[in-house]
Amino acid sequence: MNEHDKTGRLQDMRRRSFMKAAAAAGLSLPATIGLSSVAGLRAFAQGTATGTLTFGNAEPPTSNYWDPAAGFGLVDEQVASLVHDTLVAFDEKGALTPCLATEWTFVNPQLVTLTLRSDATFHDGTPVTAEDVKASIDRLGDGALPQSMVATPGINVTIVSPTEIEVNSPQAFGVVMSALAFIKVLPKANIANPDNFANGALGSGPYRFVSYNGTDVTLEANPDYWGGAPNIATVIFRYIEDAQARINALLSGQVDILTRVSSEDIARIEGNDAFYTTTVSPPAQIVGIYQHNGPLGDLKVRQAVAHAIDREGIAASLMRGLNPVAQSSIPTNAPYYEELETRFEYDPEKARALLAESGYPDGVTLRMSTSTLVPNQIEIDQVIAASLQQVGITVEVERLEVGAFRSSYNTYDISLNTLASFNNDPDFILGFYTGGTAEAVFHYSDAEYEALHAAQRAAGPDERQQAVTAAARYLWENQVTLYLSDEVWYSIVSKRVEGYARAPLVGEPLVSDARIVG
Numbered sequence: 001m002n003e004h005d006k007t008g009r010l011q012d013m014r015r016r017s018f019m020k021a022a023a024a025a026g027l028s029l030p031a032t033i034g035l036s037s038v039a040g041l042r043a044f045a046q047g048t049a050t051g052t053l054t055f056g057n058a059e060p061p062t063s064n065y066w067d068p069a070a071g072f073g074l075v076d077e078q079v080a081s082l083v084h085d086t087l088v089a090f091d092e093k094g095a096l097t098p099c100l101a102t103e104w105t106f107v108n109p110q111l112v113t114l115t116l117r118s119d120a121t122f123h124d125g126t127p128v129t130a131e132d133v134k135a136s137i138d139r140l141g142d143g144a145l146p147q148s149m150v151a152t153p154g155i156n157v158t159i160v161s162p163t164e165i166e167v168n169s170p171q172a173f174g175v176v177m178s179a180l181a182f183i184k185v186l187p188k189a190n191i192a193n194p195d196n197f198a199n200g201a202l203g204s205g206p207y208r209f210v211s212y213n214g215t216d217v218t219l220e221a222n223p224d225y226w227g228g229a230p231n232i233a234t235v236i237f238r239y240i241e242d243a244q245a246r247i248n249a250l251l252s253g254q255v256d257i258l259t260r261v262s263s264e265d266i267a268r269i270e271g272n273d274a275f276y277t278t279t280v281s282p283p284a285q286i287v288g289i290y291q292h293n294g295p296l297g298d299l300k301v302r303q304a305v306a307h308a309i310d311r312e313g314i315a316a317s318l319m320r321g322l323n324p325v326a327q328s329s330i331p332t333n334a335p336y337y338e339e340l341e342t343r344f345e346y347d348p349e350k351a352r353a354l355l356a357e358s359g360y361p362d363g364v365t366l367r368m369s370t371s372t373l374v375p376n377q378i379e380i381d382q383v384i385a386a387s388l389q390q391v392g393i394t395v396e397v398e399r400l401e402v403g404a405f406r407s408s409y410n411t412y413d414i415s416l417n418t419l420a421s422f423n424n425d426p427d428f429i430l431g432f433y434t435g436g437t438a439e440a441v442f443h444y445s446d447a448e449y450e451a452l453h454a455a456q457r458a459a460g461p462d463e464r465q466q467a468v469t470a471a472a473r474y475l476w477e478n479q480v481t482l483y484l485s486d487e488v489w490y491s492i493v494s495k496r497v498e499g500y501a502r503a504p505l506v507g508e509p510l511v512s513d514a515r516i517v518g
Contacts, residue, residue: 001054006401007316013081015213019401021146023450033097035367038478043118045278047354048229049221049223049231049232049233050229050231050232050233050516051109051233051234051515051516052232052233052234052235052236052447052516053159053232053233053234053235053256053257053497053511053514053516054234054235054236054238054254054255054256054257055078055236055237055238055255055256055257055259055508056238056240056246056249056250056254056255056257056258056259056388057074057075057078057237057238057239057240057259058217058239058240058241058243058246058260058373058375058402059074059075059239059373059402059403059406060075060214060239060402060403061073061074061075061079061217061370062076062235062406064077064198064212065157065197065198066079066197066199066200066201066202066209067145067186067190067197067241068077068080068084068184068186068192068201069139069140069146069147069148069183069184070145070146070147070197070348071146071147071423072146072147073406074259074260074506075237075239077422077505077506077507078217078237078367078507078508079201079209079217079219079237079504079509080184080201080203080236080507081205081206081505081506081508081509082185082205082207082219082235082507082508082509082511083123083201083202083203083205083208083209083219084184084185084201084203084204085099085100085120085128085151085184085185085204085205086099086100086180086181086183086184086185087099087100087101087104087116087133087180087181087183087185087223088177088180088181088508089181089503089509090099090181090423090424090502090503090504090505091503091510092280092502092503092504092510093426094139094151094503094504096177096181098117100117100128100204101114101115101116101117101119101135101180101183102115102116102117103115104177105298106126106305107166108169109172109173109174109458109460110168110169110170110172110173111166111167111168111169112166112167112176112177112180112186113160113164113165113166114128114167114180115163115164116128116133116162116163116164117163117226118162118163119186119226120197120204120226121204121224121226122187122202122203122204122205122517123201123202123204123208123209123222124235125352126445127264128185128204129162129188129432130157130159130161130162130163130164130165130372131188132185132186132187132188132371133165133185134156134157134159134165134188135186135188135191135192136183136184136185136186136188136191136475137151137155137156137167137180138155138156138157138177139185139191140155140183141153141154141155141156142434143323143435144468146437146440146463147182147434148435148436148437149283149428149431149432149434149437150179150182150183150422150427150428150431150438151169151171151173151179151183152169152173153162153170153171154169154170155167155168155170155173156168163431165418167180170379171454171457171458172376172458172459172460173457173458173510174457174458174459174460174464175425175427175457175462178423178425178427178428179423179450179515180422181423182205182422182428183387185203185397186202187202187206190202190343191477196306200212201235204226205222205225205265206221206222206227206229206230206510206512207219207220207221207222207230207235208220208221208222213254214239215238215239215240216234216238216239216479217236217237218234218235219234219235219236220233220234220235221233221512227419228509229276230512230513231499231512231515231516232511232512232514232515232516235511238255240255240361241372241401241402242372242430242457242475243262243264243265243372243375246265247261247264247268247442249267250269250275250492250494251268253494255351256493256516257491257492257493257494257497257500258485258491258492259487259489259491260375260490260491261277261375261490261491261492262375263318263320263322263375264376265375265492266320266490266492267320267323269492273495273496274492275492275493275494275495276492277491277492277493278490278491278500278501278502279380279488279490280489280502280503280504281333281487281488281489281490281502281504282283282420282421282422282424282489282504282505282506283330283331283333283334283335283420283421283424283426283429283504284331284376284418284419284420284486284487284488284489285329285330285331285418285419285420285429285483285484285485286323286380286416286417286418286419286484286486286487286489287416287418287423287481287482287483287484287485288305288384288414288415288416288417288481288482288484289317289409289410289414289415289416289417289421289441289481289482290413290414290441290480290481290482291410291411291412291413291414291442291443292440292442292443292444292480293443294366294412294413295359295360295364295365295366295413296366296414298355298358298359299358299478299479300355300358300359301355301359301360301364301393301477302349302353302478302479303354304346304350304354304355304391304393304395304484305351305479306344306346306352306482307345307346307347307350307351308346308348308349308350308351308387308388308390308391308393309346309383309384309387309388309482309484310346310387311325311346311455311483311485312346312395312486313346313486314380314383314485315484315485316381317381318376318383319375319376319485322490323485323486323487323488324486324488325484325485325486326339326346326473326477326483326485326512327339327340327343327450327476328340328476328483329429329430329473329475329476329481329483330426330429330468330472330479331429331487332486333486333488333504334421334425334429335424335425335426336426336446336465336468336469337426338468338472339471340473340476340477342476342477344479348387348390348391351391352391352392355391355393361393363392363393363395364386364392364393365393365394365395365396366393366394366395366396366413366414367395367396367398367412367413367414367492368381368384368385368395368397368398368412368413368414368415369397369399369400369405369408369412369415370394370397370398370399370400370403370405370415370416371399371404371405371480372402373399373402373405373406373416373417373418374416374417374418374487375479377416378399380416380461380484381397381416382397383413384416384482385394385397398412400473402446410440410441410442410443418487419432419495420487420506420507421484421506422505423505424503424504426468426472426506427453427468430453430456430468430471430472430475431447431453433446433451433453433480434449434450434453435473442480442481446461446480448474449471449475449480450472452471452474453471454468454472455467455470455471456468456471478516489502490516494516495518497514497515497516497517498514498515498516499513499514499515499518500514501513501514
């Protein structure tokens with residue numbers, strides 16, 4: 001066993017021993033955690049970064065405005081997870097580890113204290129301070145940003161000393177650590193001057209933002225990173241809209257990793273020793289997003305759609321059985337997933353009966369947008385449109401480029417998309433149906449659901465299962481959107497990439513520990 005392996009095993013033993021001791025004391029994990037002897041998530045080998053790692057993505061960034069709290073795109077989060085640090089982080093098993101915070105303690109359900117490391121700097125050389133942390137968290141408490149949904153309204157930071165802070169929540173916040181593992185720490189100067197976000201992403205993470213040219217986002221290794229320099233010199237996130245062009249780029253060596261691949265992509269590399277697949281995935285669900293300001297605001301119409309579509313058949317055929325079909329409004333791999341009693345089984349006759357009872361007994365026409373954002377999206381949309389036609393629902397399908405699709409989907413009655421948890425907790429997915437996010441994504445507002453969501457967010461470990469299930473059941477029984485199937489994020493990786501691992505997150509925070517060989 002080499003020294004690196006010995007160190008890693010010792011750290012793992014210390015972490016497990018600490019958790020066992022905490023559990024024996026009756027603490028909810030992690031009530032107190034963050035030993036200085038436990039290395040953070042990003043503890044890389046010191047050395048010279050070499051090589052270029054290129055991802056082939058089916059979508060571009062949401063925009064060229066690099067405020068990570070302003071949107072929810074895959075590429076946005078890939079970039080943010082490497083350019084920015086968080087207070088705590090996730091390892092590949094989904095366990096919390098130190099990052100900018102070296103230790104933390106739950107004082108009560110509304111207060112957690114954290115100790116900050118003193119050796120972190122932003123890429124422009126300025127130190128990361130408690131003032132930066134406060135500005136990054138306080139603005140989410142104001143509720144004006146899309147990612148404010150991850151935090152309780154009014155959440156704020158009190159600075160105790162340059163290295164000690166208190167995170168305060170007006171309400172009990174049982175999932176505060178998952179939120180802090182997602183909230184990116186940004187320079188206070190940029191938060192005070194938001195126009196700076198148009199100049200590029202500025203963080204304290206293992207990679208620096210270099211450029212975005214419309215197809216490629218390019219990052220370079222940060223040699224001064226507090227966790228040690230990354231192994232790979234350059235990371236590129238490349239947008240290739242056409243699915244055939246993406247897989248061809250992988251097979252020809254133009255890109256090294258495809259993320260969120262289709263079943264057809266996996267079939268193309270079966271038996272090819274030059275590639276391997278990974279299955280670590282964020283909790284994610286392919287949904288047909290409904291706009292509730294039109295015909296799909298009618299519960300009977302939504303329930304009719306649920307019975308008209310053979311979800312199991314779509315998953316078995318178009319997805320080759322790779323994606324489970326959840327019987328809930330949260331994915332099967334989400335913590336606290338529970339199969340619900342009401343099944344909305346495939347039943348066209350029941351769909352026709354429900355439509356007859358709705359406000360549209362003579363039939364209805366829905367506008368659907370389609371694109372290539374979701375694997376097999378065009379084919380799935382065609383099956384959905386044909387299935388609904390059979391029960392008296394006409395669907396007018398319009399195909400859009402991914403960028404146009406993302407900016408206009410909420411002007412169509414239905415559009416296929418993915419809802420994923422960016423922090424490995426169901427609270428994130430359940431939060432899409434609340435507040436300003438719900439209005440923007442679904443034109444949806446429901447005070448009864450808002451109360452259920454708040455209850456699961458506040459619940460402690462002993463009550464959380466029941467509270468999550470209650471919120472998930474409400475969404476499911478009201479079929480607030482079409483819950484089609486899980487989306488397991490399979491990645492295809494070239495074997496020239498060694499040590500590639502994923503955390504169960506949307507971003508790629510573990511990429512820095514990989515190496516390029518050959």
